[in-house]
Amino acid sequence: MASVGGIVATVLSVLVGLVFAFSGAVKLFPAVNPDLHQEMATKFSTYSPIFPLADVTGFRPSPELYRQVVGSLELISGPGIILFPAELKTVCNGILFVIMCGACYTHFALGEPFIVPMVLGAMLGCIYFLRQQGEPSKEKAQCHRVNVQFSIKPLGALLCNIYTALFKMAFGKLAVTIASVTLGVLFVFKGAVKLFPEVNEEIYQDFVMRFGRYSPVFPLADLTGFRPPPDLYRQFVAWTELVAAPMLALFGGILGTLANVILFGVMLGGVCTHLTLGDPVSLFAQELGLLIVLGCLFVLRRVEASKAAKEKEQ
Incomplete structure:
Protein backbone atom coordinates (compact mmCIF):
# COMPACT_ATOMS: atom_id res chain seq x y z
CA MET A 1 0.00 0.00 0.00
CA PHE A 171 15.39 19.53 2.81
CA GLY A 172 16.07 18.09 6.25
CA LYS A 173 15.51 19.52 9.70
CA LEU A 174 17.71 22.57 9.03
CA ALA A 175 15.61 23.51 5.98
CA VAL A 176 12.39 23.21 8.01
CA THR A 177 13.84 25.57 10.61
CA ILE A 178 15.08 28.10 8.03
CA ALA A 179 11.77 28.04 6.13
CA SER A 180 9.78 28.41 9.35
CA VAL A 181 11.82 31.40 10.54
CA THR A 182 11.74 33.09 7.11
CA LEU A 183 7.97 32.67 6.77
CA GLY A 184 7.48 33.76 10.38
CA VAL A 185 9.34 37.03 9.80
CA LEU A 186 7.41 37.62 6.55
CA PHE A 187 4.03 37.10 8.21
CA VAL A 188 4.98 39.35 11.14
CA PHE A 189 5.60 42.13 8.63
CA LYS A 190 2.38 41.32 6.74
CA GLY A 191 0.36 41.48 9.95
CA ALA A 192 2.06 44.64 11.24
CA VAL A 193 1.59 46.56 8.01
CA LYS A 194 -2.15 45.79 8.05
CA LEU A 195 -2.48 47.21 11.58
CA PHE A 196 -0.02 50.07 11.90
CA PRO A 197 0.32 52.84 9.29
CA GLU A 198 3.67 53.76 10.87
CA VAL A 199 5.20 50.62 9.35
CA ASN A 200 4.43 51.73 5.79
CA GLU A 201 1.68 54.27 5.18
CA GLU A 202 1.28 53.47 1.47
CA ILE A 203 0.94 49.70 1.95
CA TYR A 204 -1.35 50.23 4.96
CA GLN A 205 -3.76 52.36 2.89
CA ASP A 206 -3.61 49.78 0.11
CA PHE A 207 -4.74 47.06 2.55
CA VAL A 208 -7.54 49.29 3.87
CA MET A 209 -8.87 49.63 0.32
CA ARG A 210 -8.38 45.93 -0.43
CA PHE A 211 -10.38 44.77 2.58
CA GLY A 212 -13.18 47.05 1.42
CA ARG A 213 -13.36 44.73 -1.62
CA TYR A 214 -12.77 41.52 0.35
CA SER A 215 -15.48 42.00 2.99
CA PRO A 216 -18.54 41.47 0.70
CA VAL A 217 -17.13 38.10 -0.48
CA PHE A 218 -16.00 36.80 2.94
CA PRO A 219 -15.37 33.07 2.28
CA LEU A 220 -17.26 31.84 5.37
CA ALA A 221 -20.32 34.12 4.98
CA ASP A 222 -22.59 31.38 3.59
CA LEU A 223 -21.50 28.94 6.28
CA THR A 224 -21.65 31.27 9.30
CA GLY A 225 -24.18 33.87 8.17
CA PHE A 226 -21.67 36.53 9.25
CA ARG A 227 -20.01 39.10 7.03
CA PRO A 228 -17.44 41.20 8.93
CA PRO A 229 -17.00 44.92 8.27
CA PRO A 230 -13.78 45.74 6.38
CA ASP A 231 -11.89 47.18 9.39
CA LEU A 232 -12.72 44.22 11.64
CA TYR A 233 -11.81 41.76 8.86
CA ARG A 234 -8.44 43.45 8.27
CA GLN A 235 -7.63 43.63 11.99
CA PHE A 236 -8.61 39.99 12.60
CA VAL A 237 -6.44 38.71 9.73
CA ALA A 238 -3.55 40.93 10.87
CA TRP A 239 -3.67 39.77 14.50
CA THR A 240 -3.97 36.16 13.35
CA GLU A 241 -0.78 36.58 11.30
CA LEU A 242 1.00 38.41 14.13
CA VAL A 243 0.17 35.68 16.65
CA ALA A 244 0.72 32.64 14.40
CA ALA A 245 3.94 33.88 12.76
CA PRO A 246 6.16 33.78 15.91
CA MET A 247 4.68 30.37 16.77
CA LEU A 248 5.67 29.10 13.34
CA ALA A 249 9.18 30.54 13.64
CA LEU A 250 9.96 29.56 17.24
CA PHE A 251 8.14 26.33 17.99
CA GLY A 252 8.12 22.80 16.63
CA GLY A 253 5.68 20.07 17.48
CA ILE A 254 1.98 20.81 17.94
CA LEU A 255 2.32 24.60 18.29
CA GLY A 256 4.40 24.97 15.15
CA THR A 257 2.08 22.71 13.18
CA LEU A 258 -0.98 24.58 14.47
CA ALA A 259 0.52 27.90 13.36
CA ASN A 260 1.34 26.35 9.97
CA VAL A 261 -2.28 25.22 9.52
CA ILE A 262 -3.68 28.61 10.64
CA LEU A 263 -1.52 30.57 8.19
CA PHE A 264 -2.32 28.05 5.44
CA GLY A 265 -6.02 28.72 6.11
CA VAL A 266 -5.50 32.48 5.93
CA MET A 267 -3.71 32.18 2.57
CA LEU A 268 -6.34 29.76 1.27
CA GLY A 269 -9.03 32.28 2.19
CA GLY A 270 -7.08 34.98 0.37
CA VAL A 271 -6.79 32.89 -2.80
CA CYS A 272 -10.52 31.99 -2.68
CA THR A 273 -11.40 35.68 -2.23
CA HIS A 274 -9.41 36.75 -5.28
CA LEU A 275 -10.88 33.92 -7.37
CA THR A 276 -14.39 34.95 -6.32
CA LEU A 277 -13.63 38.54 -7.32
CA GLY A 278 -12.28 37.33 -10.68
CA ASP A 279 -8.88 38.95 -10.11
CA PRO A 280 -5.98 37.99 -12.42
CA VAL A 281 -3.42 35.59 -10.96
CA SER A 282 -0.83 38.40 -10.85
CA LEU A 283 -2.84 40.04 -8.05
CA PHE A 284 -2.73 37.01 -5.76
CA ALA A 285 0.52 35.35 -6.86
CA GLN A 286 2.02 36.05 -3.42
CA GLU A 287 -0.87 34.38 -1.56
CA LEU A 288 -0.78 31.43 -3.96
CA GLY A 289 2.97 31.04 -3.58
CA LEU A 290 2.81 31.24 0.22
CA LEU A 291 -0.06 28.74 0.21
CA ILE A 292 2.08 26.22 -1.69
CA VAL A 293 5.17 26.86 0.46
CA LEU A 294 3.16 26.48 3.69
CA GLY A 295 1.69 23.24 2.34
CA CYS A 296 5.17 21.92 1.53
CA LEU A 297 6.44 23.03 4.94
CA PHE A 298 3.58 21.17 6.63
CA VAL A 299 4.46 17.96 4.77
CA LEU A 300 8.16 18.33 5.62
CA ARG A 301 7.30 18.95 9.28
CA ARG A 302 5.24 15.77 9.40
CA VAL A 303 7.98 13.76 7.69
CA GLU A 304 10.60 15.05 10.14
CA ALA A 305 8.27 14.31 13.08
CA SER A 306 7.73 10.77 11.77
CA LYS A 307 11.48 10.24 11.38
CA ALA A 308 12.11 11.51 14.92
CA ALA A 309 9.42 9.20 16.30
CA LYS A 310 10.91 6.16 14.54
CA GLU A 311 14.42 7.00 15.74
CA LYS A 312 13.09 7.36 19.30
CA GLU A 313 11.41 3.96 19.11
CA GLN A 314 14.64 2.35 17.91
Missing part, protein backbone atom coordinates in the same frame (compact mmCIF):
# COMPACT_ATOMS: atom_id res chain seq x y z
CA ALA A 2 1.38 3.39 -1.00
CA SER A 3 2.40 5.75 1.82
CA VAL A 4 0.89 9.21 2.22
CA GLY A 5 4.27 10.72 1.29
CA GLY A 6 4.41 8.60 -1.88
CA ILE A 7 0.91 9.69 -2.91
CA VAL A 8 1.73 13.38 -2.27
CA ALA A 9 4.97 12.99 -4.26
CA THR A 10 3.06 11.45 -7.18
CA VAL A 11 0.42 14.19 -7.22
CA LEU A 12 3.06 16.92 -7.01
CA SER A 13 5.09 15.23 -9.76
CA VAL A 14 2.12 15.21 -12.13
CA LEU A 15 1.27 18.86 -11.44
CA VAL A 16 4.86 20.13 -11.64
CA GLY A 17 5.68 17.90 -14.61
CA LEU A 18 2.74 19.24 -16.62
CA VAL A 19 3.71 22.83 -15.76
CA PHE A 20 7.26 22.27 -17.05
CA ALA A 21 6.06 20.39 -20.12
CA PHE A 22 3.84 23.35 -21.05
CA SER A 23 6.58 25.86 -20.19
CA GLY A 24 9.09 24.03 -22.38
CA ALA A 25 6.65 23.67 -25.27
CA VAL A 26 5.80 27.38 -25.18
CA LYS A 27 9.50 28.30 -25.30
CA LEU A 28 10.10 26.05 -28.32
CA PHE A 29 6.95 26.13 -30.45
CA PRO A 30 5.05 29.31 -31.43
CA ALA A 31 2.02 27.18 -32.36
CA VAL A 32 1.36 26.38 -28.68
CA ASN A 33 0.74 30.04 -27.84
CA PRO A 34 2.16 32.73 -30.17
CA ASP A 35 1.88 35.55 -27.62
CA LEU A 36 3.62 33.63 -24.84
CA HIS A 37 6.29 32.36 -27.23
CA GLN A 38 7.08 35.90 -28.33
CA GLU A 39 7.13 37.06 -24.71
CA MET A 40 9.61 34.28 -23.88
CA ALA A 41 11.80 35.28 -26.82
CA THR A 42 11.85 38.86 -25.54
CA LYS A 43 12.60 37.79 -21.95
CA PHE A 44 15.56 35.61 -22.93
CA SER A 45 17.08 38.62 -24.68
CA THR A 46 17.20 40.13 -21.19
CA TYR A 47 18.33 36.92 -19.48
CA SER A 48 21.23 36.09 -21.82
CA PRO A 49 23.57 38.96 -20.74
CA ILE A 50 23.40 37.78 -17.09
CA PHE A 51 23.73 34.03 -17.76
CA PRO A 52 24.49 32.61 -14.26
CA LEU A 53 27.48 30.47 -15.37
CA ALA A 54 29.13 33.09 -17.60
CA ASP A 55 31.86 33.99 -15.07
CA VAL A 56 32.63 30.31 -14.39
CA THR A 57 32.57 28.99 -17.95
CA GLY A 58 33.47 32.10 -19.94
CA PHE A 59 30.49 31.29 -22.18
CA ARG A 60 27.42 33.47 -22.69
CA PRO A 61 24.78 31.85 -24.92
CA SER A 62 22.78 33.75 -27.48
CA PRO A 63 19.16 34.47 -26.41
CA GLU A 64 17.78 31.99 -28.96
CA LEU A 65 20.13 29.17 -27.96
CA TYR A 66 19.52 29.87 -24.26
CA ARG A 67 15.75 29.68 -24.75
CA GLN A 68 15.94 26.51 -26.85
CA VAL A 69 18.19 24.67 -24.38
CA VAL A 70 16.04 25.60 -21.37
CA GLY A 71 12.86 24.78 -23.28
CA SER A 72 14.19 21.40 -24.43
CA LEU A 73 15.33 20.45 -20.90
CA GLU A 74 11.94 21.41 -19.48
CA LEU A 75 10.04 19.58 -22.21
CA ILE A 76 12.01 16.38 -21.59
CA SER A 77 12.42 16.56 -17.82
CA GLY A 78 8.85 17.68 -17.08
CA PRO A 79 7.24 14.44 -18.32
CA GLY A 80 10.38 12.65 -17.09
CA ILE A 81 9.60 13.21 -13.40
CA ILE A 82 6.21 11.56 -14.04
CA LEU A 83 6.97 8.73 -16.48
CA PHE A 84 10.65 7.75 -16.35
CA PRO A 85 12.17 4.99 -14.16
CA ALA A 86 13.14 5.99 -10.62
CA GLU A 87 16.81 6.79 -11.31
CA LEU A 88 16.01 8.93 -14.36
CA LYS A 89 13.23 10.69 -12.41
CA THR A 90 15.91 11.74 -9.93
CA VAL A 91 18.11 13.10 -12.72
CA CYS A 92 15.17 15.00 -14.30
CA ASN A 93 14.22 16.39 -10.89
CA GLY A 94 17.78 17.62 -10.41
CA ILE A 95 17.90 19.24 -13.86
CA LEU A 96 14.66 21.14 -13.22
CA PHE A 97 15.82 22.16 -9.75
CA VAL A 98 19.05 23.62 -11.20
CA ILE A 99 17.03 25.50 -13.85
CA MET A 100 14.83 27.00 -11.11
CA CYS A 101 17.91 28.03 -9.10
CA GLY A 102 19.22 29.77 -12.22
CA ALA A 103 15.85 31.44 -12.77
CA CYS A 104 15.81 32.73 -9.16
CA TYR A 105 19.30 34.16 -9.61
CA THR A 106 18.39 35.77 -12.95
CA HIS A 107 15.20 37.42 -11.66
CA PHE A 108 17.00 38.56 -8.50
CA ALA A 109 19.81 40.09 -10.57
CA LEU A 110 17.23 41.94 -12.68
CA GLY A 111 15.33 43.14 -9.60
CA GLU A 112 12.24 41.15 -10.61
CA PRO A 113 9.96 38.97 -8.43
CA PHE A 114 11.09 35.35 -8.36
CA ILE A 115 8.41 33.69 -6.25
CA VAL A 116 7.30 31.34 -9.08
CA PRO A 117 10.71 29.66 -9.67
CA MET A 118 11.28 29.65 -5.90
CA VAL A 119 8.00 27.82 -5.27
CA LEU A 120 8.60 25.38 -8.13
CA GLY A 121 12.10 24.70 -6.80
CA ALA A 122 10.67 24.05 -3.32
CA MET A 123 8.09 21.68 -4.79
CA LEU A 124 10.81 19.79 -6.71
CA GLY A 125 12.75 19.46 -3.49
CA CYS A 126 9.68 18.15 -1.68
CA ILE A 127 9.03 15.61 -4.44
CA TYR A 128 12.57 14.25 -4.15
CA PHE A 129 12.52 14.26 -0.35
CA LEU A 130 9.15 12.50 -0.16
CA ARG A 131 10.22 9.85 -2.69
CA GLN A 132 13.33 9.14 -0.64
CA GLN A 133 11.25 8.86 2.53
CA GLY A 134 8.38 6.93 0.93
CA GLU A 135 10.48 4.28 -0.82
CA PRO A 136 13.87 4.34 0.90
CA SER A 137 15.06 0.84 0.10
CA LYS A 138 13.86 0.83 -3.49
CA GLU A 139 15.06 4.34 -4.29
CA LYS A 140 18.46 3.90 -2.71
CA ALA A 141 19.00 0.55 -4.36
CA GLN A 142 18.16 1.98 -7.77
CA CYS A 143 20.12 5.15 -7.16
CA HIS A 144 23.32 3.38 -6.10
CA ARG A 145 23.25 0.37 -8.44
CA VAL A 146 25.90 0.32 -11.16
CA ASN A 147 24.81 -1.68 -14.17
CA VAL A 148 27.86 -2.70 -16.24
CA GLN A 149 25.72 -3.14 -19.35
CA PHE A 150 25.33 0.62 -19.74
CA SER A 151 28.26 2.98 -19.58
CA ILE A 152 25.98 5.82 -18.41
CA LYS A 153 25.11 4.01 -15.15
CA PRO A 154 28.24 4.96 -13.14
CA LEU A 155 27.64 8.62 -13.99
CA GLY A 156 23.97 8.26 -13.05
CA ALA A 157 24.88 6.66 -9.74
CA LEU A 158 27.38 9.44 -9.00
CA LEU A 159 24.79 12.13 -9.80
CA CYS A 160 22.27 10.38 -7.56
CA ASN A 161 24.78 10.25 -4.69
CA ILE A 162 25.57 13.96 -5.02
CA TYR A 163 21.91 14.87 -5.41
CA THR A 164 20.94 12.77 -2.38
CA ALA A 165 23.57 14.43 -0.20
CA LEU A 166 22.54 17.92 -1.28
CA PHE A 167 18.88 17.31 -0.64
CA LYS A 168 19.46 15.67 2.71
CA MET A 169 21.11 18.94 3.70
CA ALA A 170 18.66 21.22 1.88
Whole structure:
Protein backbone atom coordinates (compact mmCIF):
# COMPACT_ATOMS: atom_id res chain seq x y z
CA MET A 1 0.00 0.00 0.00
CA ALA A 2 1.38 3.39 -1.00
CA SER A 3 2.40 5.75 1.82
CA VAL A 4 0.89 9.21 2.22
CA GLY A 5 4.27 10.72 1.29
CA GLY A 6 4.41 8.60 -1.88
CA ILE A 7 0.91 9.69 -2.91
CA VAL A 8 1.73 13.38 -2.27
CA ALA A 9 4.97 12.99 -4.26
CA THR A 10 3.06 11.45 -7.18
CA VAL A 11 0.42 14.19 -7.22
CA LEU A 12 3.06 16.92 -7.01
CA SER A 13 5.09 15.23 -9.76
CA VAL A 14 2.12 15.21 -12.13
CA LEU A 15 1.27 18.86 -11.44
CA VAL A 16 4.86 20.13 -11.64
CA GLY A 17 5.68 17.90 -14.61
CA LEU A 18 2.74 19.24 -16.62
CA VAL A 19 3.71 22.83 -15.76
CA PHE A 20 7.26 22.27 -17.05
CA ALA A 21 6.06 20.39 -20.12
CA PHE A 22 3.84 23.35 -21.05
CA SER A 23 6.58 25.86 -20.19
CA GLY A 24 9.09 24.03 -22.38
CA ALA A 25 6.65 23.67 -25.27
CA VAL A 26 5.80 27.38 -25.18
CA LYS A 27 9.50 28.30 -25.30
CA LEU A 28 10.10 26.05 -28.32
CA PHE A 29 6.95 26.13 -30.45
CA PRO A 30 5.05 29.31 -31.43
CA ALA A 31 2.02 27.18 -32.36
CA VAL A 32 1.36 26.38 -28.68
CA ASN A 33 0.74 30.04 -27.84
CA PRO A 34 2.16 32.73 -30.17
CA ASP A 35 1.88 35.55 -27.62
CA LEU A 36 3.62 33.63 -24.84
CA HIS A 37 6.29 32.36 -27.23
CA GLN A 38 7.08 35.90 -28.33
CA GLU A 39 7.13 37.06 -24.71
CA MET A 40 9.61 34.28 -23.88
CA ALA A 41 11.80 35.28 -26.82
CA THR A 42 11.85 38.86 -25.54
CA LYS A 43 12.60 37.79 -21.95
CA PHE A 44 15.56 35.61 -22.93
CA SER A 45 17.08 38.62 -24.68
CA THR A 46 17.20 40.13 -21.19
CA TYR A 47 18.33 36.92 -19.48
CA SER A 48 21.23 36.09 -21.82
CA PRO A 49 23.57 38.96 -20.74
CA ILE A 50 23.40 37.78 -17.09
CA PHE A 51 23.73 34.03 -17.76
CA PRO A 52 24.49 32.61 -14.26
CA LEU A 53 27.48 30.47 -15.37
CA ALA A 54 29.13 33.09 -17.60
CA ASP A 55 31.86 33.99 -15.07
CA VAL A 56 32.63 30.31 -14.39
CA THR A 57 32.57 28.99 -17.95
CA GLY A 58 33.47 32.10 -19.94
CA PHE A 59 30.49 31.29 -22.18
CA ARG A 60 27.42 33.47 -22.69
CA PRO A 61 24.78 31.85 -24.92
CA SER A 62 22.78 33.75 -27.48
CA PRO A 63 19.16 34.47 -26.41
CA GLU A 64 17.78 31.99 -28.96
CA LEU A 65 20.13 29.17 -27.96
CA TYR A 66 19.52 29.87 -24.26
CA ARG A 67 15.75 29.68 -24.75
CA GLN A 68 15.94 26.51 -26.85
CA VAL A 69 18.19 24.67 -24.38
CA VAL A 70 16.04 25.60 -21.37
CA GLY A 71 12.86 24.78 -23.28
CA SER A 72 14.19 21.40 -24.43
CA LEU A 73 15.33 20.45 -20.90
CA GLU A 74 11.94 21.41 -19.48
CA LEU A 75 10.04 19.58 -22.21
CA ILE A 76 12.01 16.38 -21.59
CA SER A 77 12.42 16.56 -17.82
CA GLY A 78 8.85 17.68 -17.08
CA PRO A 79 7.24 14.44 -18.32
CA GLY A 80 10.38 12.65 -17.09
CA ILE A 81 9.60 13.21 -13.40
CA ILE A 82 6.21 11.56 -14.04
CA LEU A 83 6.97 8.73 -16.48
CA PHE A 84 10.65 7.75 -16.35
CA PRO A 85 12.17 4.99 -14.16
CA ALA A 86 13.14 5.99 -10.62
CA GLU A 87 16.81 6.79 -11.31
CA LEU A 88 16.01 8.93 -14.36
CA LYS A 89 13.23 10.69 -12.41
CA THR A 90 15.91 11.74 -9.93
CA VAL A 91 18.11 13.10 -12.72
CA CYS A 92 15.17 15.00 -14.30
CA ASN A 93 14.22 16.39 -10.89
CA GLY A 94 17.78 17.62 -10.41
CA ILE A 95 17.90 19.24 -13.86
CA LEU A 96 14.66 21.14 -13.22
CA PHE A 97 15.82 22.16 -9.75
CA VAL A 98 19.05 23.62 -11.20
CA ILE A 99 17.03 25.50 -13.85
CA MET A 100 14.83 27.00 -11.11
CA CYS A 101 17.91 28.03 -9.10
CA GLY A 102 19.22 29.77 -12.22
CA ALA A 103 15.85 31.44 -12.77
CA CYS A 104 15.81 32.73 -9.16
CA TYR A 105 19.30 34.16 -9.61
CA THR A 106 18.39 35.77 -12.95
CA HIS A 107 15.20 37.42 -11.66
CA PHE A 108 17.00 38.56 -8.50
CA ALA A 109 19.81 40.09 -10.57
CA LEU A 110 17.23 41.94 -12.68
CA GLY A 111 15.33 43.14 -9.60
CA GLU A 112 12.24 41.15 -10.61
CA PRO A 113 9.96 38.97 -8.43
CA PHE A 114 11.09 35.35 -8.36
CA ILE A 115 8.41 33.69 -6.25
CA VAL A 116 7.30 31.34 -9.08
CA PRO A 117 10.71 29.66 -9.67
CA MET A 118 11.28 29.65 -5.90
CA VAL A 119 8.00 27.82 -5.27
CA LEU A 120 8.60 25.38 -8.13
CA GLY A 121 12.10 24.70 -6.80
CA ALA A 122 10.67 24.05 -3.32
CA MET A 123 8.09 21.68 -4.79
CA LEU A 124 10.81 19.79 -6.71
CA GLY A 125 12.75 19.46 -3.49
CA CYS A 126 9.68 18.15 -1.68
CA ILE A 127 9.03 15.61 -4.44
CA TYR A 128 12.57 14.25 -4.15
CA PHE A 129 12.52 14.26 -0.35
CA LEU A 130 9.15 12.50 -0.16
CA ARG A 131 10.22 9.85 -2.69
CA GLN A 132 13.33 9.14 -0.64
CA GLN A 133 11.25 8.86 2.53
CA GLY A 134 8.38 6.93 0.93
CA GLU A 135 10.48 4.28 -0.82
CA PRO A 136 13.87 4.34 0.90
CA SER A 137 15.06 0.84 0.10
CA LYS A 138 13.86 0.83 -3.49
CA GLU A 139 15.06 4.34 -4.29
CA LYS A 140 18.46 3.90 -2.71
CA ALA A 141 19.00 0.55 -4.36
CA GLN A 142 18.16 1.98 -7.77
CA CYS A 143 20.12 5.15 -7.16
CA HIS A 144 23.32 3.38 -6.10
CA ARG A 145 23.25 0.37 -8.44
CA VAL A 146 25.90 0.32 -11.16
CA ASN A 147 24.81 -1.68 -14.17
CA VAL A 148 27.86 -2.70 -16.24
CA GLN A 149 25.72 -3.14 -19.35
CA PHE A 150 25.33 0.62 -19.74
CA SER A 151 28.26 2.98 -19.58
CA ILE A 152 25.98 5.82 -18.41
CA LYS A 153 25.11 4.01 -15.15
CA PRO A 154 28.24 4.96 -13.14
CA LEU A 155 27.64 8.62 -13.99
CA GLY A 156 23.97 8.26 -13.05
CA ALA A 157 24.88 6.66 -9.74
CA LEU A 158 27.38 9.44 -9.00
CA LEU A 159 24.79 12.13 -9.80
CA CYS A 160 22.27 10.38 -7.56
CA ASN A 161 24.78 10.25 -4.69
CA ILE A 162 25.57 13.96 -5.02
CA TYR A 163 21.91 14.87 -5.41
CA THR A 164 20.94 12.77 -2.38
CA ALA A 165 23.57 14.43 -0.20
CA LEU A 166 22.54 17.92 -1.28
CA PHE A 167 18.88 17.31 -0.64
CA LYS A 168 19.46 15.67 2.71
CA MET A 169 21.11 18.94 3.70
CA ALA A 170 18.66 21.22 1.88
CA PHE A 171 15.39 19.53 2.81
CA GLY A 172 16.07 18.09 6.25
CA LYS A 173 15.51 19.52 9.70
CA LEU A 174 17.71 22.57 9.03
CA ALA A 175 15.61 23.51 5.98
CA VAL A 176 12.39 23.21 8.01
CA THR A 177 13.84 25.57 10.61
CA ILE A 178 15.08 28.10 8.03
CA ALA A 179 11.77 28.04 6.13
CA SER A 180 9.78 28.41 9.35
CA VAL A 181 11.82 31.40 10.54
CA THR A 182 11.74 33.09 7.11
CA LEU A 183 7.97 32.67 6.77
CA GLY A 184 7.48 33.76 10.38
CA VAL A 185 9.34 37.03 9.80
CA LEU A 186 7.41 37.62 6.55
CA PHE A 187 4.03 37.10 8.21
CA VAL A 188 4.98 39.35 11.14
CA PHE A 189 5.60 42.13 8.63
CA LYS A 190 2.38 41.32 6.74
CA GLY A 191 0.36 41.48 9.95
CA ALA A 192 2.06 44.64 11.24
CA VAL A 193 1.59 46.56 8.01
CA LYS A 194 -2.15 45.79 8.05
CA LEU A 195 -2.48 47.21 11.58
CA PHE A 196 -0.02 50.07 11.90
CA PRO A 197 0.32 52.84 9.29
CA GLU A 198 3.67 53.76 10.87
CA VAL A 199 5.20 50.62 9.35
CA ASN A 200 4.43 51.73 5.79
CA GLU A 201 1.68 54.27 5.18
CA GLU A 202 1.28 53.47 1.47
CA ILE A 203 0.94 49.70 1.95
CA TYR A 204 -1.35 50.23 4.96
CA GLN A 205 -3.76 52.36 2.89
CA ASP A 206 -3.61 49.78 0.11
CA PHE A 207 -4.74 47.06 2.55
CA VAL A 208 -7.54 49.29 3.87
CA MET A 209 -8.87 49.63 0.32
CA ARG A 210 -8.38 45.93 -0.43
CA PHE A 211 -10.38 44.77 2.58
CA GLY A 212 -13.18 47.05 1.42
CA ARG A 213 -13.36 44.73 -1.62
CA TYR A 214 -12.77 41.52 0.35
CA SER A 215 -15.48 42.00 2.99
CA PRO A 216 -18.54 41.47 0.70
CA VAL A 217 -17.13 38.10 -0.48
CA PHE A 218 -16.00 36.80 2.94
CA PRO A 219 -15.37 33.07 2.28
CA LEU A 220 -17.26 31.84 5.37
CA ALA A 221 -20.32 34.12 4.98
CA ASP A 222 -22.59 31.38 3.59
CA LEU A 223 -21.50 28.94 6.28
CA THR A 224 -21.65 31.27 9.30
CA GLY A 225 -24.18 33.87 8.17
CA PHE A 226 -21.67 36.53 9.25
CA ARG A 227 -20.01 39.10 7.03
CA PRO A 228 -17.44 41.20 8.93
CA PRO A 229 -17.00 44.92 8.27
CA PRO A 230 -13.78 45.74 6.38
CA ASP A 231 -11.89 47.18 9.39
CA LEU A 232 -12.72 44.22 11.64
CA TYR A 233 -11.81 41.76 8.86
CA ARG A 234 -8.44 43.45 8.27
CA GLN A 235 -7.63 43.63 11.99
CA PHE A 236 -8.61 39.99 12.60
CA VAL A 237 -6.44 38.71 9.73
CA ALA A 238 -3.55 40.93 10.87
CA TRP A 239 -3.67 39.77 14.50
CA THR A 240 -3.97 36.16 13.35
CA GLU A 241 -0.78 36.58 11.30
CA LEU A 242 1.00 38.41 14.13
CA VAL A 243 0.17 35.68 16.65
CA ALA A 244 0.72 32.64 14.40
CA ALA A 245 3.94 33.88 12.76
CA PRO A 246 6.16 33.78 15.91
CA MET A 247 4.68 30.37 16.77
CA LEU A 248 5.67 29.10 13.34
CA ALA A 249 9.18 30.54 13.64
CA LEU A 250 9.96 29.56 17.24
CA PHE A 251 8.14 26.33 17.99
CA GLY A 252 8.12 22.80 16.63
CA GLY A 253 5.68 20.07 17.48
CA ILE A 254 1.98 20.81 17.94
CA LEU A 255 2.32 24.60 18.29
CA GLY A 256 4.40 24.97 15.15
CA THR A 257 2.08 22.71 13.18
CA LEU A 258 -0.98 24.58 14.47
CA ALA A 259 0.52 27.90 13.36
CA ASN A 260 1.34 26.35 9.97
CA VAL A 261 -2.28 25.22 9.52
CA ILE A 262 -3.68 28.61 10.64
CA LEU A 263 -1.52 30.57 8.19
CA PHE A 264 -2.32 28.05 5.44
CA GLY A 265 -6.02 28.72 6.11
CA VAL A 266 -5.50 32.48 5.93
CA MET A 267 -3.71 32.18 2.57
CA LEU A 268 -6.34 29.76 1.27
CA GLY A 269 -9.03 32.28 2.19
CA GLY A 270 -7.08 34.98 0.37
CA VAL A 271 -6.79 32.89 -2.80
CA CYS A 272 -10.52 31.99 -2.68
CA THR A 273 -11.40 35.68 -2.23
CA HIS A 274 -9.41 36.75 -5.28
CA LEU A 275 -10.88 33.92 -7.37
CA THR A 276 -14.39 34.95 -6.32
CA LEU A 277 -13.63 38.54 -7.32
CA GLY A 278 -12.28 37.33 -10.68
CA ASP A 279 -8.88 38.95 -10.11
CA PRO A 280 -5.98 37.99 -12.42
CA VAL A 281 -3.42 35.59 -10.96
CA SER A 282 -0.83 38.40 -10.85
CA LEU A 283 -2.84 40.04 -8.05
CA PHE A 284 -2.73 37.01 -5.76
CA ALA A 285 0.52 35.35 -6.86
CA GLN A 286 2.02 36.05 -3.42
CA GLU A 287 -0.87 34.38 -1.56
CA LEU A 288 -0.78 31.43 -3.96
CA GLY A 289 2.97 31.04 -3.58
CA LEU A 290 2.81 31.24 0.22
CA LEU A 291 -0.06 28.74 0.21
CA ILE A 292 2.08 26.22 -1.69
CA VAL A 293 5.17 26.86 0.46
CA LEU A 294 3.16 26.48 3.69
CA GLY A 295 1.69 23.24 2.34
CA CYS A 296 5.17 21.92 1.53
CA LEU A 297 6.44 23.03 4.94
CA PHE A 298 3.58 21.17 6.63
CA VAL A 299 4.46 17.96 4.77
CA LEU A 300 8.16 18.33 5.62
CA ARG A 301 7.30 18.95 9.28
CA ARG A 302 5.24 15.77 9.40
CA VAL A 303 7.98 13.76 7.69
CA GLU A 304 10.60 15.05 10.14
CA ALA A 305 8.27 14.31 13.08
CA SER A 306 7.73 10.77 11.77
CA LYS A 307 11.48 10.24 11.38
CA ALA A 308 12.11 11.51 14.92
CA ALA A 309 9.42 9.20 16.30
CA LYS A 310 10.91 6.16 14.54
CA GLU A 311 14.42 7.00 15.74
CA LYS A 312 13.09 7.36 19.30
CA GLU A 313 11.41 3.96 19.11
CA GLN A 314 14.64 2.35 17.91
